[in-house]
Amino acid sequence: MRYRPIFMEHVVIIGNGISGVTAARHIRKQSNCRISIISSETEHFFSRTALMYLYMGHMKFEHTKPYEDFFWKKNKLDLIHAHVSKLDPAAKLVHFQNGGSLGYDKLILAVGSKPNKFGWPGQDLQGVQGLYSYQDLQSLEQYAPNNRLCKRAVIVGGGLIGIELAEMLSTRDIPVTFLVREPSFWGNVLPASDSALLNKHIASHHIDLRLSSNLKEILSDGAGKVRGVIIHETGEEIPCNFVGLTAGVSPNIDFLKDSGIALGKGILVNRYLETNVQDIYAIGDCAEQKEPIGLRRAVEAVWYTGRMMGETVAQTICGKRTAYRPGNWFNSAKFFDIEYQTYGWVFSGKNKNDMEQHFHWEHEDGTKCITVAYQKDSRIFLGINTFGIRLRHEVVDRWLNEQQTVDFVITNLMKANFDPEWYRKFEISIQSTFQKSTKQLIS
Amino acid sequence: MSTASKDMTLTGQPPASLNRSQKYATGIAIFGLAILLLATFNISFPHKGFWLSTSLISLVLGVILFSKGAYRNTSEGIKNDGVWFKSISNRGFWAWVTGLSLTGFYTILYFYPQYLGLRKGTENTGLIALFDPLSKLLSGNSASQWFVYGTLYTVAILAFGIKFIWKYRHNRYEKIRTISVLFFQTAFAFLIPEFMARLNSDHFQLPYYDLKSVWPLNYYLFQEYHVSTFVSAGTIGVVLLVFGILSILVITPILTYKFGKRWYCSWVCGCGALAETVGDPFRQLSDKRMVAWKVERWVVHSVLVFVVVMTTAVVATYLENNSTKYWLTKDVFLIMVGSFLTLLLIAIWVFRRKELKKDARYGAVGYLVIILFLLAIHYFSGTTLFLFKAETLRTTYGFLIGSIFSGVIGTGFYPIFGSRVWCRFGCPMAAILGLQQRLLSKFRITTNGGQCISCGNCSTYCEMGIDVRAYAQKGENIVRASCVGCGICSAVCPRGVLKLENGPLDKRIDSKEILLGNDVDLMRYLNNQ
Ligand SMILES: Cc1cc2nc3c(=O)[nH]c(=O)nc-3n(C[C@H](O)[C@H](O)[C@H](O)COP(=O)(O)OP(=O)(O)OC[C@H]3O[C@@H](n4cnc5c(N)ncnc54)[C@H](O)[C@@H]3O)c2cc1C
Ligand code: SF4
Ligand code: SF4
Numbered sequence: 001m002r003y004r005p006i007f008m009e010h011v012v013i014i015g016n017g018i019s020g021v022t023a024a025r026h027i028r029k030q031s032n033c034r035i036s037i038i039s040s041e042t043e044h045f046f047s048r049t050a051l052m053y054l055y056m057g058h059m060k061f062e063h064t065k066p067y068e069d070f071f072w073k074k075n076k077l078d079l080i081h082a083h084v085s086k087l088d089p090a091a092k093l094v095h096f097q098n099g100g101s102l103g104y105d106k107l108i109l110a111v112g113s114k115p116n117k118f119g120w121p122g123q124d125l126q127g128v129q130g131l132y133s134y135q136d137l138q139s140l141e142q143y144a145p146n147n148r149l150c151k152r153a154v155i156v157g158g159g160l161i162g163i164e165l166a167e168m169l170s171t172r173d174i175p176v177t178f179l180v181r182e183p184s185f186w187g188n189v190l191p192a193s194d195s196a197l198l199n200k201h202i203a204s205h206h207i208d209l210r211l212s213s214n215l216k217e218i219l220s221d222g223a224g225k226v227r228g229v230i231i232h233e234t235g236e237e238i239p240c241n242f243v244g245l246t247a248g249v250s251p252n253i254d255f256l257k258d259s260g261i262a263l264g265k266g267i268l269v270n271r272y273l274e275t276n277v278q279d280i281y282a283i284g285d286c287a288e289q290k291e292p293i294g295l296r297r298a299v300e301a302v303w304y305t306g307r308m309m310g311e312t313v314a315q316t317i318c319g320k321r322t323a324y325r326p327g328n329w330f331n332s333a334k335f336f337d338i339e340y341q342t343y344g345w346v347f348s349g350k351n352k353n354d355m356e357q358h359f360h361w362e363h364e365d366g367t368k369c370i371t372v373a374y375q376k377d378s379r380i381f382l383g384i385n386t387f388g389i390r391l392r393h394e395v396v397d398r399w400l401n402e403q404q405t406v407d408f409v410i411t412n413l414m415k416a417n418f419d420p421e422w423y424r425k426f427e428i429s430i431q432s433t434f435q436k437s438t439k440q441l442i443s
Numbered sequence: 444m445s446t447a448s449k450d451m452t453l454t455g456q457p458p459a460s461l462n463r464s465q466k467y468a469t470g471i472a473i474f475g476l477a478i479l480l481l482a483t484f485n486i487s488f489p490h491k492g493f494w495l496s497t498s499l500i501s502l503v504l505g506v507i508l509f510s511k512g513a514y515r516n517t518s519e520g521i522k523n524d525g526v527w528f529k530s531i532s533n534r535g536f537w538a539w540v541t542g543l544s545l546t547g548f549y550t551i552l553y554f555y556p557q558y559l560g561l562r563k564g565t566e567n568t569g570l571i572a573l574f575d576p577l578s579k580l581l582s583g584n585s586a587s588q589w590f591v592y593g594t595l596y597t598v599a600i601l602a603f604g605i606k607f608i609w610k611y612r613h614n615r616y617e618k619i620r621t622i623s624v625l626f627f628q629t630a631f632a633f634l635i636p637e638f639m640a641r642l643n644s645d646h647f648q649l650p651y652y653d654l655k656s657v658w659p660l661n662y663y664l665f666q667e668y669h670v671s672t673f674v675s676a677g678t679i680g681v682v683l684l685v686f687g688i689l690s691i692l693v694i695t696p697i698l699t700y701k702f703g704k705r706w707y708c709s710w711v712c713g714c715g716a717l718a719e720t721v722g723d724p725f726r727q728l729s730d731k732r733m734v735a736w737k738v739e740r741w742v743v744h745s746v747l748v749f750v751v752v753m754t755t756a757v758v759a760t761y762l763e764n765n766s767t768k769y770w771l772t773k774d775v776f777l778i779m780v781g782s783f784l785t786l787l788l789i790a791i792w793v794f795r796r797k798e799l800k801k802d803a804r805y806g807a808v809g810y811l812v813i814i815l816f817l818l819a820i821h822y823f824s825g826t827t828l829f830l831f832k833a834e835t836l837r838t839t840y841g842f843l844i845g846s847i848f849s850g851v852i853g854t855g856f857y858p859i860f861g862s863r864v865w866c867r868f869g870c871p872m873a874a875i876l877g878l879q880q881r882l883l884s885k886f887r888i889t890t891n892g893g894q895c896i897s898c899g900n901c902s903t904y905c906e907m908g909i910d911v912r913a914y915a916q917k918g919e920n921i922v923r924a925s926c927v928g929c930g931i932c933s934a935v936c937p938r939g940v941l942k943l944e945n946g947p948l949d950k951r952i953d954s955k956e957i958l959l960g961n962d963v964d965l966m967r968y969l970n971n972q
Contacts (some may be wrong), residue, residue, distance in 0.1 A: 018897070029956070050898035057525040058935075059903050066897040066916060068733060171524040204518065303896045308961040315965070325962040332894055334937040337520030337613075341894070341939060367519075390939035393892025393959055401963075418891055418942050420933050422615040 009033040011317060012094060012104035014084050016045045018303055019284025020110030021066075022310025023317070028075050030318040035076070036102065038094070040083035042134050044069060049303055051137050052164045056171045087259040089277045106279045106317055109256075109267055110310070113249035113285040113301050116157075122218030127226040128243040131165050140168075144242040147174045152240040154178075154229050156215045157247030158185050160333050165244045166207050167336050177208040177238055179215055179231065181247075191371050192349055193360045194385055198335050200366055205336050218243055249301050251286040264288045266299045271323040273313045281316070283309035293326065295345055302331060328400045329383075330393060338367055343396040344383025346373040356382060359406065359437060361430045363388070370430065374406035381409045389426065390418035410434045465512035472505025482573040483559060492576035499598050506602035510609045519613035521935055523904070531858065532724050538858035546855030553846040556588035581637035596717065597633045601625060603720035610723070616930045616943070620709060624716035631655045632713045648672050652683060655711050657690045659750040660872035662845060666837060667761045696879060702945055703886025704876035705928020712872075714865060717854065718906065719929060722862025726906035726931065729861035735908055739868050739925065746844060747874040752814065753840050755780050756833035784814055795882045798952060844869060863906040867925055877924030885945040886928065887952075888921035890914060892959035895940045901932035915940050918958035922951060 011027060013020040016039035024035050050064040072079050083097040087107075095101045115130020117123045127143040129136055144150040153169045155162050158180030166176045182188055184195040185202060202209050214232040221227035228239040251266035262268045262276040266288030273281050284306035289298045308326050315322035332341045347356060357376045362369035368388030374381050381404050384396060395416040399409055414427045461469070478488075478498035488494040514522065531537040551558050560569025567575060571586050574594060578586035604625045611617035632653045639649050650672040658664045664687050673680040698706045708715045755777070762773040788811050791799075799807070853865025866873050880886060888911070895918070901911035907925045911932045914921045921932075921941070933941040956969035 026956075047897040047899060049896040050900070053898065053900065056523070057528040058521075058523040059899055060527050063899045063903045066899070066912060070733075304893055304960055307893075307958070311957050311961055312965065322965060323962075325965075327960050327963060330892075330894070330960055332896075332938045337518050339937065339939050390891070390942075393894055397892065397959060418889075418939060420614065420616045420930060420942060421944065422619055424615070 009105045010103065011035050011106045011108065012102060013037045013108040013110055014094065015039060015108075015110030015112055015284065015286075016041070016079070017048065017110060017112050017284060017306065018045075019112075019306035019310045020108065021045045022307045023108055023110065023283060023314050024077050024310075025075070026311055026314030027317050028077065030314070034078070036078040036080055036104075038080045038082060038084060038102075040081065040097075043079060043081045044072070046134070048132070051131065051134070052168050054137060055140060055168045085255055087256060087261070089260055089280060092279070104279075107281070108313060108317070109261075109275070109280065109282040109286060110284045110306070111252045111286045114252045115245055116248045116250055117245060118247065120156075120215055120218055122220055122226065123245065125218055125220050125226045125243075126224050127241055128218055128245065130245045130249075131161055132249060140242075140244075144169060144172070144174060146172055150174050150241040152177065152238070153242040153244060154238055154240045155244040155246055156229075157245065158182060159246060159248060160186075161249075162244070162246035163202070163335055165246055166202070167205070169242075169244075170205060170207065174242075175206075175208070177210060177240070178202070179210050179213045179229075181212070181214055183212045185209065185211070187348060188350060189348055190385070191346060191352075191358055191360070193362065194369060194371050194387065195348075197362065197366060197369050197387060198338070201336060201338055249285070251288065251299060253286060264298075271325075272316055272321060273309055273324050274316075281313050283313050289324075293324070294329075296326070296329065304330065328397050330397070335387075338387050339390065340385070340387050341391055342383065342385045343391065343393070344373070344381070344400045346371055346383040346385045359410070359434055361426075361433045363426060363429075368426065372406055372409060374409075379405040379407060381406050384409070391416045392418040407438075462512050465509050468505050468508035468512055470505075471501050471508065475499065475501030475505060479570060479573070483570040485560070485569050487568075488573060491573050495573050495577060498573075499594075502598060503602040503605075507605055510606035514609045514612075522610050523935065526724075526727060532727070534728065534859055542856050542858045545857070546851050549846075549851040549855050552588055552592055553850060559588050559591065561588050578637075581634070582640040584640060593633055596713070597628055600628045600713075600716050600720050603723070604716075607720050607723050611934065614930070614934050617934065620930065621719065623710045624712075624719060627655055627711045628713050628716045647676060649676050649680060649683070652687075653713070654683075654686070656713070657695060657707070657872060658687060659691075659747070659754065659875070660712070660714070660870060661687075662750055662754070662840060662871070663837070665754055665758050665761075667757065667764070667834075670758075670761060691875075695876065696883075699876050699879045700884050703884050703926070703928050703943075704873070704880045705886065705926075705943070707876060708866065708873060708927035709929045714849065714853070714870065715927060718857075718862040718866060722857050722906070725857045725862045727861070727903050728859065729863065729867070729906050729908035731902050731905070731908050731910050733910075736910075739908070742868045743870065743874045743877075746848075746869055747871040748814065749840060749844070750871040751784075753833070753836045757837050760833040781815060784811065791882060798882065844871075861906055861908070863908075863927070866927065867907050873925070873927075880926070881922060881924040885948060885951075887944065887946065888914075888926065888933065889942045889944055889946070890918055890920055891938075891940045891942065893918060893961070894938050896938055898937060900935040900937060901941060904931050904935045906931070911941065918955045920951060920953055 011033055013024055013036065016037045020037055024037055027033065027035060044065050045067065046061065046064040047066055050059060053059045054061060054064065080102070084094045085097040086095040087093075088095065092104055093101045094104065094107070113132065115132050117130075122128065129139055129143075131137070131140065144153055152175045154177045155165050156179045158178065162178065163185070166178050169176050184192060185198045187195045190198070199209065199211070210231070212233065216230045216232035216235075218226055219228040219230065219237070226241065226243050228237050229243060230237050253263055253267055256263060256267065260277060261280060266286050267275055267282035268290050269275055269282050269287050270290055273283055273287065275282055285299070285301040287299070287309060289296075292298060305326060309324055312322050312324045328344055330341070330343045332339070334340065346358070355376050356373050359372045359374070360369065370387070370389060371385045372381070373383045381399055383400070384391070399416075410431055413430060414425065417425065417427065419425075475498045478494055478501075482488060527533045529535070531541065556571075560567050560571040562568060566572065567585055571588060571591055574586035574591045577594065578584060578590045604621050608618050608621050632655065636651050636653055639652065643649060650669050653661070663669055670684065673684040695707070709719055759773045759777055762769065762771060762776055766772060788807060791807065848869040849865045853869060856864060895912070895915040897912055897916045899912050901915060902909070902913070905911050906929060907927060909921070909923050909926060911921055928943055930943055933943055957966045959966070
């Protein structure tokens with residue numbers, strides 16, 4: 001028989017990433033129930049987004065922990081460092097890989113993602129890996145410690161993690177070849193002119209950027225290690241000692257296959273983040289929305305949405321059933337030296353409909369630009385991308401809610417500036433470019 | 444538990460640590476240093492002026508060429524690659540060597556200046572003699588150990604200031620701030636006092652006075668000898684003395700209200716100047732733990748109490764000894780101090796009680812009681828205070844705080860404890876400015892909505908050991924007494940989350956349950972409850 005506390009409800013959370021930990025913190029704020037957090041990755045919560053800074057020597061592991069180690073005990077959050085191999089929803093039990101099990105009253109699945117592998121020949125060789133977990137970082141350290149042992153690295157897949165990996169390797173002077181499927185870096189997400197700016201910036205950091213290039217095959221040295229790759233389009237063979245697979249991530253749900261929980265690409269949830277099984281919830285990277293939320297994707301693998309789902313599910317667990325209704329989309333990233341922020345929707349040429357119009361401004365030094373999206377007829381502001389200029393989240397968010405026009409946004413752009421004090425301001429230049437471009441449109 | 448969860452420091456193998464031009468640069472700097480060392484060991488140089496210039500120029504040139512080697516071929520941006528892999532910036536071998544050499548230097552400087560060649564009555568020898576030509580050029584007098592120290596201090600700030608500007612060349616806030624500290628150090632701390640000494644003659648004496656060094660950092664400003672010289676110097680002296688009093692009572696509060704304590708700590712102050720330039724490679728070594736914060740608050744505020752009691756006692760004794768000269772008597776003075784402190788505390792209690800954490804509240808009350816207690820004792824028992832003479836108190840303070848804490852530990856241990864140990868744990872000026880920054884100032888570090896990814900860069904590189912991330916990831920502004928406004932947290936943040944700014948007092952401190960980006964109704968429900 002499993003142990004069942006008489007007075008205290010037991011909430012079990014699988015996954016100690018941002019979503020699971022946020023849920024735990026918010027449940028603790030409102031309730032005295034027993035909370036257990038399970039993870040097989042690291043004993044304590046660390047910030048995945050900071051993995052690159054460990055390899056680059058900006059930080060040590062302890063710096064990536066958002067809470068000091070005493071935090072967990074102080075807040076009565078039980079940490080269990082173990083891997084869950086199976087769920088038994090009927091008995092309300094989670095089973096651990098190394099034996100043993102744990103009963104729950106409510107279960108939150110916050111199990112995150114894993115790197116995509118698309119069945120490339122050689123994808124399981126030594127020295128071929130994704131970059132997601134702490135263990136991935138350790139193996140990167142093993143196979144690409146310096147440019148003597150790793151004479152060249154090839155990165156496959158031009159997204160945010162791919163470019164982080166390129167930057168990481170280049171800080172150790174390891175030459176990098178970067179294979180990107182699209183004709184322009186991150187061109188499936190960014191408008192062409194934004195993406196073009198990044199192409200140039202990447203090249204300026206001595207990365208061998210290969211656009212419109214797919215991986216055909218990864219070659220073995222005969223002893224189980226990678227020795228090179230072959231490019232699909234050209235058949236060219238590139239010798240290398242390390243291959244980074246960064247062609248996106250997908251929900252980490254293999255261990256749930258026979259659990260009775262409905263799965264699609266991820267764990268299917270309704271707007272209350274509830275799965276098809278009573279008392280089981282899913283949040284963060286692993287959750288897939290059954291009903292679409294605005295223009296958002298069904299699976300959103302970013303830090304912020306994980307956090308927001310954690311904040312939301314905690315309300316439901318604590319008795320105030322709350323739908324997940326995220327506000328305006330926002331995100332940010334950094335490409336080598338260029339910071340990027342986005343608010344609202346700015347679609348790439350491929351995904352954009354005819355009603356979405358763009359205004360683009362670029363500084364002549366090639367490290368700063370903005371793109372504003374608006375509706376063609378109503379001129380309502382839809383979203384903004386900035387590169388090399390920081391914006392104030394609160395202000396832009398308000399403009400989106402108020403459905404301001406693009407003209408209003410450009411006129412008031414200074415109010416949204418968030419660059420450090422004394423920085424050069426570009427609003428005047430942006431405004432005059434905007435005026436010129438509207439005049440052209442009218443005439 | 445798996446090994447992965449233990450100490451996860453990675454092996455980290457960055458590219459060769461020094462490139463060729465950096466090696467040459469190091470050679471040049473060592474040459475400059477060698478001249479100083481030889482002089483210390485009593486090698487008497489002919490043409491002292493020439494050799495001194497050669498040495499100082501080599502030192503500056505070495506640092507500049509080193510920076511050139513480090514930053515020339517890099518793009519504009521954050522330069523923290525390999526910080527934790529290098530021995531010097533990760534408490535390794537070279538860090539200890541540097542730390543021990545510096546502490547050794549400070550010990551000799553403060554306590555055994557004769558080994559540097561200081562001679563009373565006769566010509567200086569050794570290192571100090573090497574500096575005589577420069578000192579004579581500036582002030583007309585021969586050098587003292589303090590002149591040697593002041594010169595080296597200024598040269599170090601200049602050289603490493605240039606390095607810092609190069610490193611942060613993409614950041615105008617950092618550049619302008621650094622130019623400001625370079626200016627105040629060279630002009631106010633170094634040149635002006637030397638020129639002022641030129642005005643001295645047999646009938647006219649001005650005390651050494653660095654105008655930007657405000658009491659209580661300048662803890663000897665009100666000591667008997669100082670005040671007497673000020674007063675005997677006539678109008679100029681009195682103007683300077685009044686300026687000193689206005690500095691702490693009027694100028695400082697106004698500027699701190701408008702700009703936060705950064706106007707002083709990272710734009711003007713000499714200790715800050717050293718920490719921000721020479722100390723920059725060590726800023727990440729500060730202790731960020733909660734316990735460190737607790738210790739910090741107790742220690743730094745105790746120093747503040749100490750310096751207040753000590754100065755009050757010194758001034759009271761002075762007034763007592765010179766009771767015929769002034770309208771201000773000892774008793775009136777003590778009553779003034781007592782009432783001022785009481786009023787201050789009442790005001791804080793009435794207007795800012797909610798914002799003070801519980802222990803800080805206890806602390807405030809406790810300290811008020813202590814101060815009144817001490818004053819009372821003093822009031823009844825003449826020149827002694829708890830059996831100590833006021834002058835003994837002052838020398839004890841000078842020894843413990845002025846020399847050991849600010850010099851030997853504060854600077855000597857840069858490579859071990861980080862660059863702002865003194866500013867954080869020991870500086871009474873920082874304590875005063877900090878209280879004001881927390882309670883009555885427009886300055887804050889704004890957190891940009893929900894953009895924080897909890898990466899930890901900001902906390903790691905905060906030299907004051909502030910856990911910036913703890914606030915940023917809650918969407919809360921950073922309003923901390925100890926923040927010196929260096930701006931580095933904002934610079935290193937990869938997501939543009941932090942902005943130092945002066946703004947309205949309303950909503951300056953804004954704790955939140957739910958961050959911007961989530962459901963508006965949920966935010967409203969939880970944040971306003
Ligand atoms: C290198 C990198 C950089 C990134 N940068 C950004 C960024 O800048 N901005 C941004 O918005 N997003 C970024 N992301 C994405 C972001 O980190 C993720 O969206 C987020 O961490 C997901 O959080 P989560 O809580 O859903 O899952 P995770 O953080 O993945 O946590 C899940 C945890 O559950 C554990 N787990 C899973 N299954 C089991 C099991 N069966 N038993 C025990 N434990 C299990 C996993 O080991 C893991 O520790 C980045 C991701 C990476 C890899
Ligand atoms: S909080 Fe930021 S600005 Fe303040 S001292 Fe720390 S790093 Fe400097
Ligand atoms: S550096 Fe920026 S993103 Fe990282 S923890 Fe600090 S505020 Fe957050």
